[in-house]
Amino acid sequence: MQITSTAALFAATVLAAGPAVGQAVALPKVETRVAYPNLKFDRPVALDYPREDPSRYYVAEQHQAKVWSFPSSPRDTSEKALFLELPDPINRGNEEGLLGLAFHPKYKENGQFFVYYSAKDAERRSVVSRFKVSKDDPLKADPASEERIWVSDVDRWENHNGGTIRFGPDGYLYITLGDGGAADDPLSTGQNPKDWFGSILRIDVDHPADGKAYGIPADNPAAGSKAHKHWAPEVFAIGLRNVWKFSFDRETGDLWAGDVGQNLWEYVHKVDNGGNYGWSIREGFHPFQPNRRQKADPAGPIKPPYAEYPHQPTADRPDSGLSITGGYVYRGSAIPALKGWYVYGDYDSGRIWALKPEGGKAAASGEILKLTPQNKLNITSFDETPDGELLILAFDGRIHELAPAK
Numbered sequence: 001m002q003i004t005s006t007a008a009l010f011a012a013t014v015l016a017a018g019p020a021v022g023q024a025v026a027l028p029k030v031e032t033r034v035a036y037p038n039l040k041f042d043r044p045v046a047l048d049y050p051r052e053d054p055s056r057y058y059v060a061e062q063h064q065a066k067v068w069s070f071p072s073s074p075r076d077t078s079e080k081a082l083f084l085e086l087p088d089p090i091n092r093g094n095e096e097g098l099l100g101l102a103f104h105p106k107y108k109e110n111g112q113f114f115v116y117y118s119a120k121d122a123e124r125r126s127v128v129s130r131f132k133v134s135k136d137d138p139l140k141a142d143p144a145s146e147e148r149i150w151v152s153d154v155d156r157w158e159n160h161n162g163g164t165i166r167f168g169p170d171g172y173l174y175i176t177l178g179d180g181g182a183a184d185d186p187l188s189t190g191q192n193p194k195d196w197f198g199s200i201l202r203i204d205v206d207h208p209a210d211g212k213a214y215g216i217p218a219d220n221p222a223a224g225s226k227a228h229k230h231w232a233p234e235v236f237a238i239g240l241r242n243v244w245k246f247s248f249d250r251e252t253g254d255l256w257a258g259d260v261g262q263n264l265w266e267y268v269h270k271v272d273n274g275g276n277y278g279w280s281i282r283e284g285f286h287p288f289q290p291n292r293r294q295k296a297d298p299a300g301p302i303k304p305p306y307a308e309y310p311h312q313p314t315a316d317r318p319d320s321g322l323s324i325t326g327g328y329v330y331r332g333s334a335i336p337a338l339k340g341w342y343v344y345g346d347y348d349s350g351r352i353w354a355l356k357p358e359g360g361k362a363a364a365s366g367e368i369l370k371l372t373p374q375n376k377l378n379i380t381s382f383d384e385t386p387d388g389e390l391l392i393l394a395f396d397g398r399i400h401e402l403a404p405a406k
Helices: none
Strands: 030-034 044-048 056-061 066-071 081-085 098-103 112-120 124-133 141-151 165-167 173-177 199-203 235-237 243-248 255-259 265-271 307-310 324-329 342-346 352-358 361-367 379-384 390-394 399-404
Touching: 044 098, 044 379, 044 390, 056 098, 066 098, 081 141, 112 141, 112 165, 124 173, 141 199, 165 243, 173 243, 243 379, 265 324, 265 342, 307 352, 324 379, 342 379
Parallel strands: 098 165, 243 324
Antiparallel strands: 030 399, 044 056, 056 066, 066 081, 098 112, 112 124, 124 141, 165 173, 173 199, 199 235, 243 255, 255 265, 255 324, 265 307, 324 342, 342 352, 352 361, 379 390, 390 399
C-alpha cells in the first residue's frame, strides 16, 4: 500500500516567471506520496542507478557517508544493502558530507561509479572519486579501489559546495560546486572563470591527459572558443552561486539547474556551454549590490534565469522559499498534463513548481502542489526513474514520488 502524503493542487493563474507577468494558464495538478513505505534513510541527498540495469536503486546519505542499494521493485520492499561506506574522516558541516553519486554509463562493463564528498584533508576541499564494484559481490563496492579523479582548490568556508555530479548525454562527467561560501561572494569567484568556484565543470573521465586523472572535452569553452580562452579548461559555465541539483532533459539533452540565491531570490537556469549566469552581479533577474561595481566576464553576455521566486511572500508572489532544489523536465506518462514541464522545489518551504519552456523563456510557471502542513517536505533531490517518473528525496528519510492528483 502506498501512503498518500499530499493533497491535490489548485489549477489557477500562472505566477510570474520573472519580471513580466505570465498569461493565465491552467497548471497541472499533482500530489506526492511515499514510494517505498518500508524504507528509510538518514539525510538522503542523491539517488542513482546503472542505466543498463535499473533493477536496483542507490541512495547516498549525506552525513553517514553511506550508499545503500535496494530493489527498485516491488515498492513494498524492506530490503536494503550497504553498498559503500566512505572511510573517515570527512567533513560533516550542514552543507558538507557525501553529496553526489553517479554511475558510469558503461557500469555493466567497467564497474565504475563516482562520488562527490567533502574531504577532511589538511585543508578543506571537495573531491570527486572513482570507485569500482567488488569483484566478489555485485552488491558491494570495493572501498580500496578509490581513486581521486578531481580535487577542488582550498575551500575556506563549509557552505556552498554544490555537490551534484551527473554524466551527460555526451558521456562526460559534469560537476557543480558553489562560489566558495560565506556571503556576498567575498572572493569574487562568480565572475572569475579562471578558478572552478561558482561554476559547472565538465571533464572526460575515460581519457586522462596531461598528467591528470581526466581529460578535457574538445568543445569545452576554453578549448573551443577564442572568446573563452582565458577560462579554466574544466569550466563549462560560470556565474552560479550554489547550484543545488541539475539534470539533463532525456529528450533534448538540455541541462537545467536550480541555483540557490542569497537574501532575496531563488532561480532556475537552462545552462549552455560557455554561459554566464550573472552571479555575483545579479541575483536572479535583479542587480546584486551594484555599488560593488564588479565587472562581468567579457566572454559573453549574462544570461537571465528562466524563473525565480522570492524569499519573502508578497501580494503578487505568495509562493516563497529559501533554498531551491533543482529537478527534471518531466517525461513520464503518469501525469500527461505535466509532460515537457521542468519541475523543481524548495528545501525550506516544501513548495513544488513547474515551468513550461518555450522560445528561450518560461511561457508559464507556477506552483503545482497545494502545500499543507501534512505534505510539507524538506526536499533534497528530485530523481528520475527509467520511465521518466519523478522521485523525491527528503529529510524525513523517505523516498516520495510525484503523482497525479486524485
